[in-house]
Amino acid sequence: MQLALFIIFGALAVAGALNLLLQRHPINSALSLVVVMMSLAVLYWSLGAEFLAAAQVIVYSGAIMVFFVFVIMLLNAGEEERTKGSRAAYIVGFPGAAAIFCLLSFVFLSERHAFRSSNVGGYLNNITSNISEISSVLFTKLLLPFEVTSVLILVAILGAVVLARKEQ
Amino acid sequence: MSHLTDFQTFLLLSILKVVVVLVITLMAVAYTVLLERKVLGRIQNRWGPSRVGPFGLLQPLADGIKLFLKEDLMPIASERPLFLIAPIIALSCALISIAVVPFGGMQRVTVNGVGVEMFNVADLNIGLLVILGITSIGVYGIALSGWSSNNKFALLGSLRATSQMISYELALGLSLVGVVLRAQSLSLRDIVNSQSAHGLLSWNFFGGFQFVAFFIYIMAAYAETNRAPFDLPEAESELVAGYHTEYSSMKFAMFFMAEYANMITVSCVATLLFFGGASSPFGHLIPDFGGPVVHAILPILWFVVKVLGFLLLFIWVRGTLPRFRYDQLMSFGWKFLLPMAMANIIITSLIIALRA
Structure with a gap:
C-alpha cells in the first residue's frame, strides 16, 4: 500500500x-x-x-x-x-544539478539502515498522531526561530502594504 | 472461511461506503435544489415547482434529464483542456470533503475480521484540516472556469470568487480554532465526542460559549459557498452569470451541483463543530429505548435534522437579504470577521488556560 x-x-x-x-x-x-x-x-x-x-x-x-x-x-x-537559454545555465546548471543529485543519493544510501527501522506504512492508520508533538516542540525548543520567522513575515506584510499603498 | 485478505475486505467495504455516501449526497443535492425553489417560492408569495409529480417532488429528475439532453456548447475561443477540467475540479472537491464527516454515532462493525466504522467513510485524525484543505483546492475550479472561458464577465466573476474565497478562508479557519482548543483534537469524531456529555448544554454553541465563533463561521461559510448575500461572483444583474456564463448542459450542472454540495458540507461542519454532530440535544434526560437498530438510526436522524436546519437557514437568508457591494464585502471580511475571530481565539485560550 x-x-x-x-x-x-x-x-x-x-x-x-x-x-x-x-x-x-x-x-x-x-x-x-x-x-x-x-x-x-x-x-x-x-x-x-x-x-x-x-x-x-x-x-x-x-x-x-x-x-x-x-x-x-x-x-x-x-x-x-x-529561447536557447543562457550559457551560464549550461555551464553551471547541469554540473550543479548533478552534484546535488549525487550528494542526496550519497546521503540516503549511506543512511539507509536508519530508514529500515522506521514504521513505513503503519502511519496510514489512525493510531499515530503527531500534531501535539509538533506543537510542543514548536513552542518550547524551537520557540525563538518560530517567533523570529513570524516577525520576518510580519515585516514582509508591512513592506507589501507600504509598496502597494497609493501616494496621497 | 473466506478467500478475501484483510486488505481486500477493507477495500470492498470502503468502496461500498463511498458509493452509498455519494449516492445519498447527490440525492440530497438534488432535493436541496428543490427545497430551495419551494421555500424561496413561498417566501416570494408563489408556489414554486408543483407540476412534476406530487408537490413537484419529481422536479429534480426532470431537471436532470433536461440538463443531460441539452446541447453542450463549446466556446471556440476557450482554453479547451482547462475549460473541461474546471467543472470536474469544482464538483469533485465539493464531494470529497464529505468523506471525513461522521454521520452517526460510533458503530464499529467487524466484517470478515476487519473492523470498520459504519457511519463515516474515513475517520482521520486531521479531519478538520482535510476539509479546510479540500475547500481551498476547490477555488481552482472556479478560478479556471472563468479564465478559460475567455469571456470578460466570466473572468470578472472568477476573480471576484477567488479573492472572496481567499479572504474569507482566513476568518473561517480561525473561527474553528476555538472549537479545536476545547476538543484538543482535529479529529471530527473527537470534536463531536467532546460535546456529547450533557446534551444541548455541552454543545460548543451553548455550553462552550463559542457562539461568536459560530456566527463568524456561518458568515464566512456563506461567502465561501458564494451564496447570498455574498453571491457577487454570479451577480446576475452585473455579470450575466459570473464564472459559469459560458457553460451549458452537464458542465453547468456540475457547477450547480458543486455549489449545493458545498452548502451541504458547510452545514455538516457547522453541525459537527458547534451543534454536537449526531448527538441528541436531550443528553441523558430521555432514557434509552429501542434495540440496536434504533440506537444506530436515531443519531443519524438528529444529524439530518440539524443539517436540514442549516440548509433552511441558507435559503431563508437568500430570500431575505440583499447582496453586498464588493468593497463592503472585503472590508467586512478583513476588518470585522478576522479581528473578531482572533479575539475569540485569545479569549477562549485564556479561559482554558485559567481553568487548567
Whole structure:
C-alpha cells in the first residue's frame, strides 16, 4: 500500500515538475506546480507527517498557488517564447544539478539502515498522531526561530502594504 | 472461511461506503435544489415547482434529464483542456470533503475480521484540516472556469470568487480554532465526542460559549459557498452569470451541483463543530429505548435534522437579504470577521488556560 502510493505519487510529482518546465503557458506551469505540491502532500502523509501534509495542501496549493494563478489571470500573461537559454545555465546548471543529485543519493544510501527501522506504512492508520508533538516542540525548543520567522513575515506584510499603498 | 485478505475486505467495504455516501449526497443535492425553489417560492408569495409529480417532488429528475439532453456548447475561443477540467475540479472537491464527516454515532462493525466504522467513510485524525484543505483546492475550479472561458464577465466573476474565497478562508479557519482548543483534537469524531456529555448544554454553541465563533463561521461559510448575500461572483444583474456564463448542459450542472454540495458540507461542519454532530440535544434526560437498530438510526436522524436546519437557514437568508457591494464585502471580511475571530481565539485560550 505504502509502496504503491509512493510509486504513484512520486511519479506524479516528477511528471508535474517536468510539465512545469516544458509548458509554455504560465497558467499551465502554475497548475503543474499545484500537482507537484499535492503529490508531495500525499508522500508526507504516507510517511506519517499528516499535519505537514495538511499544511502543505492548505498553505502551498490552497493559498500561495491560488495567488499565482490569480496574478497570472489578472495580468493575462500570454505564452512564453522559447529561447536557447543562457550559457551560464549550461555551464553551471547541469554540473550543479548533478552534484546535488549525487550528494542526496550519497546521503540516503549511506543512511539507509536508519530508514529500515522506521514504521513505513503503519502511519496510514489512525493510531499515530503527531500534531501535539509538533506543537510542543514548536513552542518550547524551537520557540525563538518560530517567533523570529513570524516577525520576518510580519515585516514582509508591512513592506507589501507600504509598496502597494497609493501616494496621497 | 473466506478467500478475501484483510486488505481486500477493507477495500470492498470502503468502496461500498463511498458509493452509498455519494449516492445519498447527490440525492440530497438534488432535493436541496428543490427545497430551495419551494421555500424561496413561498417566501416570494408563489408556489414554486408543483407540476412534476406530487408537490413537484419529481422536479429534480426532470431537471436532470433536461440538463443531460441539452446541447453542450463549446466556446471556440476557450482554453479547451482547462475549460473541461474546471467543472470536474469544482464538483469533485465539493464531494470529497464529505468523506471525513461522521454521520452517526460510533458503530464499529467487524466484517470478515476487519473492523470498520459504519457511519463515516474515513475517520482521520486531521479531519478538520482535510476539509479546510479540500475547500481551498476547490477555488481552482472556479478560478479556471472563468479564465478559460475567455469571456470578460466570466473572468470578472472568477476573480471576484477567488479573492472572496481567499479572504474569507482566513476568518473561517480561525473561527474553528476555538472549537479545536476545547476538543484538543482535529479529529471530527473527537470534536463531536467532546460535546456529547450533557446534551444541548455541552454543545460548543451553548455550553462552550463559542457562539461568536459560530456566527463568524456561518458568515464566512456563506461567502465561501458564494451564496447570498455574498453571491457577487454570479451577480446576475452585473455579470450575466459570473464564472459559469459560458457553460451549458452537464458542465453547468456540475457547477450547480458543486455549489449545493458545498452548502451541504458547510452545514455538516457547522453541525459537527458547534451543534454536537449526531448527538441528541436531550443528553441523558430521555432514557434509552429501542434495540440496536434504533440506537444506530436515531443519531443519524438528529444529524439530518440539524443539517436540514442549516440548509433552511441558507435559503431563508437568500430570500431575505440583499447582496453586498464588493468593497463592503472585503472590508467586512478583513476588518470585522478576522479581528473578531482572533479575539475569540485569545479569549477562549485564556479561559482554558485559567481553568487548567
